[in-house]
Amino acid sequence: MPGTKGLFIPGPTNVPQAVRLAMDIAMEDQRAPDLPAFTLPLFEDVKKVFKSRDGQVFLFPSSGTGGWEAAMLNTLSPGDRVLITRFGQFSLLWADMCQRLGIEADIVDVPWGEGVPVETFAEKLKADRGHSYKAVLVTHNETATGVTSDIAAVRRAMDEAHHPALLFVDAVSSLASIDFRMDEWGVDVCVSGSQKGFMMPAGLAILCVSQKALAARKQASLKRCYFDFEDMARTNKDGFFPYTPPLHMLRGLRAAVDLLLDEGLDNVFARHYRLAEGVRRAVSAWGLRLCAKDPKWHSDTVSAILIPEGFDSAALVRHACTRYNLSLGMGLNKVAGKVFRIGHLGDLNEIMCLTALAGSEMAMRDMGIPVVAGSGVAAAIEFYRTQTATPALKAA
Ligand SMILES: *Cc1c(COP(=O)(O)O)cnc(C)c1O
Numbered sequence: 001m002p003g004t005k006g007l008f009i010p011g012p013t014n015v016p017q018a019v020r021l022a023m024d025i026a027m028e029d030q031r032a033p034d035l036p037a038f039t040l041p042l043f044e045d046v047k048k049v050f051k052s053r054d055g056q057v058f059l060f061p062s063s064g065t066g067g068w069e070a071a072m073l074n075t076l077s078p079g080d081r082v083l084i085t086r087f088g089q090f091s092l093l094w095a096d097m098c099q100r101l102g103i104e105a106d107i108v109d110v111p112w113g114e115g116v117p118v119e120t121f122a123e124k125l126k127a128d129r130g131h132s133y134k135a136v137l138v139t140h141n142e143t144a145t146g147v148t149s150d151i152a153a154v155r156r157a158m159d160e161a162h163h164p165a166l167l168f169v170d171a172v173s174s175l176a177s178i179d180f181r182m183d184e185w186g187v188d189v190c191v192s193g194s195q196k197g198f199m200m201p202a203g204l205a206i207l208c209v210s211q212k213a214l215a216a217r218k219q220a221s222l223k224r225c226y227f228d229f230e231d232m233a234r235t236n237k238d239g240f241f242p243y244t245p246p247l248h249m250l251r252g253l254r255a256a257v258d259l260l261l262d263e264g265l266d267n268v269f270a271r272h273y274r275l276a277e278g279v280r281r282a283v284s285a286w287g288l289r290l291c292a293k294d295p296k297w298h299s300d301t302v303s304a305i306l307i308p309e310g311f312d313s314a315a316l317v318r319h320a321c322t323r324y325n326l327s328l329g330m331g332l333n334k335v336a337g338k339v340f341r342i343g344h345l346g347d348l349n350e351i352m353c354l355t356a357l358a359g360s361e362m363a364m365r366d367m368g369i370p371v372v373a374g375s376g377v378a379a380a381i382e383f384y385r386t387q388t389a390t391p392a393l394k395a396a
Helices: 017-023 035-049 064-073 089-100 118-127 151-160 211-216 229-236 247-263 265-286 313-324 350-366 375-386 391-395
Strands: 006-008 056-061 081-086 104-109 133-139 166-170 189-193 204-209 302-306 326-328 339-343
Touching (some): 006 350, 017 247, 035 056, 035 204, 035 247, 056 229, 064 089, 081 089, 081 118, 089 104, 089 133, 089 166, 104 118, 118 133, 118 151, 204 247, 265 302, 265 350, 265 375, 313 326, 313 350, 326 350, 350 375
Parallel strands (some): 081 133, 133 166, 166 189
Antiparallel strands (some): 189 204, 302 339
């Protein structure tokens, strides 16, 4: 199809030209004497994206799922208990991984569309006087439902219960798009990946690990080899890797981190809020509702939109792709057929978001879903016009 493909799934996201060009390089020597001059500052700058000074960054060639596995293998032992909540496809898969690794997961199920049940967590942590929970696992942004949870509140609940468990956060679809504060929130392992807020292809698990979690490794007896923090730390210290690193990905990461830090993290977060809010205004103007049940849970990276009963969102997503060259997110698992998702994270601006809204309107009308032509686009336009431009554009 001629023209640009509209990529509005919540990852992989659009890769900016600066990142693509940075990756288009001749193969390099992974043991070159000047490699550390590139890698050591990169580790430090990636840490800034996590808002961490005390933590240590790990870059594993893997997707985000490997980051979950690394987090658990390096800190837990068979039979250890963890507290986790399940409210969407990603939190569900993480809980499943715990069980498959031989970890006893105390799973709190809440309706899809809600976030972490902080009160229930607080009660369970207080009741756990013997400190049987070794870790609390939280999905910061549940990509299946467009729900962002309050990590600071989970930390408060842990502190109020004087509970020493580690706090693991899946920030794969929030880091570098929604405010995240590793040190301030006392997060012990934060897991992210390259293909969402970092605006790169899939292929890197990007983790930040606290000193407490690194120390927990000594007692952790789950078997590990490829994902061992120790092997990685020993070679990373001098700027190298225990096995061949994906150097083109690291060059891309350098360019992506430069873009993020040049824009300024707070500006990046403000831009994501602004773009997301325009999408939410469009959803209301269509007369539709979000899957997220309360505004406090609205995600600034992805909106999961409920379509009226009697329609199939999978058919809608298929139609948008084949007819308009527009990729929207499908509904997954419990919300399959019921929601479609607009991913609004990464290298995006207002005009790009309007194409997703216009395409969604056309596809919905084609399917017979009763939305007024132009209604959502008009609501978003009028919202975007009232907002100040991104600093990057002003400077240009
Ligand atoms: C994308 C995503 C992951 C990781 O998925 P991979 O396909 O393994 O990269 C994990 N958690 C959340 C919340 C995600 O959005």
